[in-house]
Amino acid sequence: xxxxxxxxxxxxxxxxxxFAAGTADLAVQQxxxxxxxxxxxxxxxxxxxxxVKNTDPKAVQEAVSAKFAEVLGAIDAKKLGExxxxxxxxxVGVAAEYAVRAKETYDKVAEHGEQAVRAWRGEVSEExxxxxxxxxxxxxxxxxxxxxxxxxxxxxKATARKxxxxxxxxxADDAS
Numbered sequence: 097x098x099x100x101x102x103x104x105x106x107x108x109x110x111x112x113x114x115f116a117a118g119t120a121d122l123a124v125q126q127x128x129x130x131x132x133x134x135x136x137x138x139x140x141x142x143x144x145x146x147x148v149k150n151t152d153p154k155a156v157q158e159a160v161s162a163k164f165a166e167v168l169g170a171i172d173a174k175k176l177g178e179x180x181x182x183x184x185x186x187x188v189g190v191a192a193e194y195a196v197r198a199k200e201t202y203d204k205v206a207e208h209g210e211q212a213v214r215a216w217r218g219e220v221s222e223e224x225x226x227x228x229x230x231x232x233x234x235x236x237x238x239x240x241x242x243x244x245x246x247x248x249x250x251x252x253k254a255t256a257r258k259x260x261x262x263x264x265x266x267x268a269d270d271a272s
Contacts, residue, residue, distance in 0.1 A: 111206045118209025 110210075114209035114213065115202060115206040116209065117213050118205040118207070121209065121212040122205065
């Protein structure tokens with residue numbers, strides 16, 4: 097039964113849909129920036145191409161080789177094992193941190209999506225609904241008032257039916 101309840105909750109949870117809507121809305125916002133970025137790259141491209149042309153490949157290769165030799169010389173076998181273990185522990189901590197950040201980002205995008213859906217639908221914001229809930233009377237007092245109002249129309253309808261019932265035989269006697 098718990099699995100069925102979890103499945104129902106999952107199927108009725110709108111958060112993934114809001115996340116998708118938020119992602120789409122953010123993608124549209126970023127896509128609107130593309131023409132400006134293309135213009136900027138078009139303006140910077142000649143200078144970048146010229147810088148690459150003027151770079152000496154032999155100098156780059158020598159710099160990379162020197163750095164590689166420096167790194168290889170600094171490696172110590174004992175420290176390598178300790179460093180690997182330390183890096184593994186750090187990796188677990190970083191993974192946990194990223195999981196928390198991912199959940200926070202998911203929630204933010206889902207909230208953004210919910211706001212985007214409301215804007216697309218033209219709905220009022222939650223603040224106005226919250227204010228309306230505070231201003232409305234309590235449902236118990238309202239239902240008591242409705243119950244009192246319901247008794248009066250029922251009595252009137254019953255009276256109307258009785259008078260209609262009396263008139264029907266009278267008209268039947270008049271016809272005979």
